[in-house]
Amino acid sequence: GAGVSQSPSNKVTEKGKDVELRCDPISGHTALYWYRQSLGQGLEFLIYFQGNSAPDKSGLPSDRFSAERTGGSVSTLTIQRTQQEDSAVYLCASSFDRSTNEKLFFGSGTQLSVL
Amino acid sequence: GESVGLHLPTLSVQEGDNSIINCAYSNSASDYFIWYKQESGKGPQFIIDIRSNMDKRQGQRVTVLLNKTVKHLSLQIAATQPGDSAVYFCAENWANAGNMLTFGGGTRLMVKP
Numbered sequence: 001g002a003g004v005s006q007s008p009s010n011k012v013t014e015k016g017k018d019v020e021l022r023c024d025p026i027s028g029h030t031a032l033y034w035y036r037q038s039l040g041q042g043l044e045f046l047i048y049f050q051g052n053s054a055p056d057k058s059g060l061p062s063d064r065f066s067a068e069r070t071g072g073s074v075s076t077l078t079i080q081r082t083q084q085e086d087s088a089v090y091l092c093a094s095s096f097d098r099s100t101n102e103k104l105f106f107g108s109g110t111q112l113s114v115l
Numbered sequence: 116g117e118s119v120g121l122h123l124p125t126l127s128v129q130e131g132d133n134s135i136i137n138c139a140y141s142n143s144a145s146d147y148f149i150w151y152k153q154e155s156g157k158g159p160q161f162i163i164d165i166r167s168n169m170d171k172r173q174g175q176r177v178t179v180l181l182n183k184t185v186k187h188l189s190l191q192i193a194a195t196q197p198g199d200s201a202v203y204f205c206a207e208n209w210a211n212a213g214n215m216l217t218f219g220g221g222t223r224l225m226v227k228p
Contacts, residue, residue, distance in 0.1 A: 004158070035218075040123055041220070041221075042204060042218045042219060042220040042221050043159070043204065043218040045215070045217075048215070056215075091158050091159070093158075103149055103161045103164055104161075104216060105161070106151075106158030106159045106160070107158050108156070108157050108158045109157075109158050
């Protein structure tokens with residue numbers, strides 16, 4: 001696609017339920033990132049993938065959070081047993097190459113609301 | 116400007132005036148800097164970048180200034196328009212971090228007609 005695509009755009013769930021958020025990066029981009037943005041806050045790094053290398057999970061806030069990237073393209077961020085503090089906008093970004101200074105292209109995000 | 120919890124620093128300017136948004140970065144080893152614009156309900160959008168071997172770079176209506184001595188970055192917007200109203204983030208990167216951008220807290224720009 002022309003840009004980074006995320007789905008769903010909005011997700012409302014009940015506390016304790018699991019959710020899956022999807023990201024389609026720009027075709028040809030080898031690096032993919034997940035960020036979280038709480039209301040009125042900056043961007044909090046969660047995880048990134050580069051090609052077939054092991055992902056950098058250093059930003060994941062707890063073991064309830066996980067992500068995978070299949071075939072080096074689409075990525076899914078999974079949050080298990082959601083809590084109210086997980087409510088935020090989850091942003092996905094991709095770039096052509098992680099090894100150099102490259103600007104990230106962001107999707108529009110998934111607004112997650114945990115009731 | 117850096118975020119202070121839920122209350123983003125806000126800059127209010129009159130339409131047609133110039134805007135200056137400031138950012139203090141943390142790592143003296145940072146060698147690449149980006150400004151992003153985020154409109155309500157959208158993801159951040161790239162505006163302009165600058166490498167540490169430069170102290171100024173100009174784009175269309177925007178200029179980024181880098182002062183490595185005091186670790187300060189600024190974004191200047193000429194002839195500010197209502198469409199410039201958004202939250203602006205600076206981000207820094209350093210070579211040993213690969214392409215791991217670290218974002219500042221953001222500044223909200225409000226343009227008064």
